[in-house]
Amino acid sequence: MSASKSTGGVSPLWQIRAAIDPRHYWVLALLGLVAPLLGWGVASSLDGVDKVFLPGPADVLSRMWTWAVEDGLAGDVAISTWRVVAGWALSAVIALPLGLFIGSYRSVQALLEPLTDFIRYMPAVAFIPLVMLWVGIEEGSKVAIIFIGTFFQMVLMVAEDVRRVPLAQIEAAQTMGATRGEIIEKVIVPSAKPALLDTLRVTMGWAWTYLVVAELVAANSGLGYAVLKAQRFLQTDKIFAGILMIGLIGLVIDQGFRLVHRKAFPYLAGRH
Amino acid sequence: MSARIEIHDANKVFGHGPRAITALESADLDIRPNEFVTFVGASGCGKSTLLRMIGGLESLTSGNITVNGQPITGPGVDRAMVFQHYSLYPWLTVLDNIRFCRQLKAHTRDRTSADVEKASGRADALIRLMGLSHVAHAYPSQLSGGMQQRVAIARALMSRPPILLMDEPFGALDAQTREVMHDLIRHVHRIEGSTIVFVTHDVEEAIYLGQRIVLMAPRPGRIDTLYDVPLPAERHQDMKLEPAFLALKREILERIRETSGMKTDLEQLARLNADAAATAQE
Ligand SMILES: Nc1ncnc2c1ncn2[C@@H]1O[C@H](COP(=O)(O)OP(=O)(O)OP(=O)(O)O)[C@@H](O)[C@H]1O
Ligand SMILES: [Mg+2]
Numbered sequence: 001m002s003a004s005k006s007t008g009g010v011s012p013l014w015q016i017r018a019a020i021d022p023r024h025y026w027v028l029a030l031l032g033l034v035a036p037l038l039g040w041g042v043a044s045s046l047d048g049v050d051k052v053f054l055p056g057p058a059d060v061l062s063r064m065w066t067w068a069v070e071d072g073l074a075g076d077v078a079i080s081t082w083r084v085v086a087g088w089a090l091s092a093v094i095a096l097p098l099g100l101f102i103g104s105y106r107s108v109q110a111l112l113e114p115l116t117d118f119i120r121y122m123p124a125v126a127f128i129p130l131v132m133l134w135v136g137i138e139e140g141s142k143v144a145i146i147f148i149g150t151f152f153q154m155v156l157m158v159a160e161d162v163r164r165v166p167l168a169q170i171e172a173a174q175t176m177g178a179t180r181g182e183i184i185e186k187v188i189v190p191s192a193k194p195a196l197l198d199t200l201r202v203t204m205g206w207a208w209t210y211l212v213v214a215e216l217v218a219a220n221s222g223l224g225y226a227v228l229k230a231q232r233f234l235q236t237d238k239i240f241a242g243i244l245m246i247g248l249i250g251l252v253i254d255q256g257f258r259l260v261h262r263k264a265f266p267y268l269a270g271r272h
Numbered sequence: 273m274s275a276r277i278e279i280h281d282a283n284k285v286f287g288h289g290p291r292a293i294t295a296l297e298s299a300d301l302d303i304r305p306n307e308f309v310t311f312v313g314a315s316g317c318g319k320s321t322l323l324r325m326i327g328g329l330e331s332l333t334s335g336n337i338t339v340n341g342q343p344i345t346g347p348g349v350d351r352a353m354v355f356q357h358y359s360l361y362p363w364l365t366v367l368d369n370i371r372f373c374r375q376l377k378a379h380t381r382d383r384t385s386a387d388v389e390k391a392s393g394r395a396d397a398l399i400r401l402m403g404l405s406h407v408a409h410a411y412p413s414q415l416s417g418g419m420q421q422r423v424a425i426a427r428a429l430m431s432r433p434p435i436l437l438m439d440e441p442f443g444a445l446d447a448q449t450r451e452v453m454h455d456l457i458r459h460v461h462r463i464e465g466s467t468i469v470f471v472t473h474d475v476e477e478a479i480y481l482g483q484r485i486v487l488m489a490p491r492p493g494r495i496d497t498l499y500d501v502p503l504p505a506e507r508h509q510d511m512k513l514e515p516a517f518l519a520l521k522r523e524i525l526e527r528i529r530e531t532s533g534m535k536t537d538l539e540q541l542a543r544l545n546a547d548a549a550a551t552a553q554e
Pocket of ligand 2: 319
């Protein structure tokens with residue numbers, strides 16, 4: 001299918017939106033990951049580049065190793081993951097039903113959407129003093145920062161996903177005598193589900209980007225905290241290791257979401 | 273299993289003030305039980321609006337519409353609707369789409385095991401009638417446009433609605449598929465005894481399907497002329513070549529042209545042509 005279309009001599013790789021061979025996909029994806037790594041390796045080994053300024057991949061790897069065996073990397077990963085997932089899950093638990101209502105009823109939209117739009121522009125960092133004042137400096141404060149960073153965007157995205165449900169699907173149910181509750185339960189929710197899962201995936205990524213901010217708050221563990229501490233001691237290799245670790249976890253989680261998406265919505269595999 | 277629809281002085285205005293659009297002005301129409309009525313007319317003349325008002329999806333600004341004497345207040349199980357597209361549920365298989373209404377309280381109030389059996393029998397019968405047996409467990413995204421519309425029709429028929437409302441259901445289909453669908457829907461009309469209101473912008477389709485044609489005109493949207501179709505109840509494709517058919521087609525097309533207000537400006541066309549010729553010579 002991918003190579004058979006007459007394309008006027010243009011390779012499928014350069015055709016707009018054309019499907020490409022899965023093997024090509026993997027080669028390119030690998031290239032996209034490996035090339036920057038190589039570039040980094042070369043740049044860091046140039047003469048006159050200070051290790052404190054730019055450590056090489058080998059330095060970072062060995063730092064990652066010592067961190068893992070002597071410095072409790074696993075513990076940092078665990079606590080950070082827990083904070084991010086807790087903050088993100090908390091916002092999901094509230095944002096999903098709220099977004100569903102905003103997207104289904106214009107009145108709720110009028111009531112809540114401008115307010116949400118207003119709040120979401122406020123920087124999460126600016127809430128740190130307030131959070132410390134209101135929530136304290138325990139675990140709750142880190143979760144709260146991640147919640148603040150994620151929640152308002154998530155509500156708006158959920159509402160938008162719900163509004164994208166084709167009106168014809170809803171009206172078809174109405175003409176079959178469905179009640180409002182039945183329309184929400186049997187049409188809107190199942191119809192929006194694939195988009196909602198994507199929203200959860202994207203917002204999970206945003207939640208991770210708030211980790212360092214969250215661990216600014218009186219933390220003494222976690223990947224973000226480790227990065228901040230390394231900064232204080234000018235351990236550039238550890239900063240690199242921490243950032244890479246966060247990226248790696250993000251990559252794994254993202255792939256997990258994509259896998260669930262493929263398995264949960266087989267009906268999307270048809271034609272597009 | 274049939275119903276009479278009476279439309280009395282139905283008006284519909286969208287919007288307020290200077291931006292208000294009169295989509296429908298004092299429409300009056302009686303549709304007999306088991307009648308097959310088709311609506312045609314220029315774009316924007318209010319066909320969809322009137323159909324949606326019968327379906328209860330659009331409110332009336334004034335006037336009223338009754339079904340068997342009962343005023344319409346909203347959508348109801350007595351009036352099924354088939355949309356042009358995007359109305360199937362992509363997460364359900366063909367069979368589950370067709371059986372969708374069986375999940376709704378409105379259809380399961382007095383549910384006995386005999387009812388359940390009858391319903392599953394009906395779903396099977398509809399699948400066979402629509403020629404969907406081989407794709408019963410496929411998802412809509414795996415079907416062609418024509419098959420998807422057959423699923424939509426089967427789903428609408430599942431609850432034995434006395435009234436079937438169709439808004440350009442075959443608008444996106446190719447000519448051959450449409451012909452098949454035409455005979456299918458006429459067959460359904462005969463065996464189900466339902467009243468069918470069918471909107472189209474294809475005059476040939478309107479004549480071939482309808483017993484009566486309602487021609488609507490725009491600005492403001494209104495019912496312009498009613499035509500009785502001079503064809504026997506039993507139709508077949510050859511009739512499209514009969515003089516009576518062609519004469520009616522010409523008459524309706526002419527009237528649509530007159531009412532649409534979009535006369536082809538021959539002078540403009542001539543000038544365009546002249547321009548094109550001039551450029552070609554350069
Ligand atoms: N929801 C709406 N809000 C505002 N105006 C509307 C709305 N729906 C329809 N209209 C207007 O009402 C008029 C009639 O529209 P309608 O869709 O009923 O026409 P139609 O005959 O079905 O046209 P077409 O053949 O193009 O489908 C049009 O001028 C349209 O712009
Ligand atoms: Mg229309």
